[in-house]
Amino acid sequence: FxxxxxxxxxxxxxxIIKDGQNGFHLHSNLTPNYLSHQLLRFMELSEQExxxxxxxxxxxxxxxxxxxxxxxxxxxTLFSIHQKKFGK
Numbered sequence: 001f002x003x004x005x006x007x008x009x010x011x012x013x014x015x016i017i018k019d020g021q022n023g024f025h026l027h028s029n030l031t032p033n034y035l036s037h038q039l040l041r042f043m044e045l046s047e048q049e050x051x052x053x054x055x056x057x058x059x060x061x062x063x064x065x066x067x068x069x070x071x072x073x074x075x076x077t078l079f080s081i082h083q084k085k086f087g088k
Contacts, residue, residue: 006042008030018060
């Protein structure tokens, strides 16, 4: 985790990859020229930009896709619903 992402904008990938923040979007109809341009874009990042991309990728995963976070929030929500309906 903390790996910058590169993916085509199909099947919900756009919800996972925030272009320039935690990775880069690719059009679904890739051409070799376009793909090489996007790969060069990634490879030409400064060390600081790359580190920030990694940090953003990890932070986004942790806050949106971590089982520990999601299951805790889910169980808290269920408990809250139960409390409202049945009290104590």
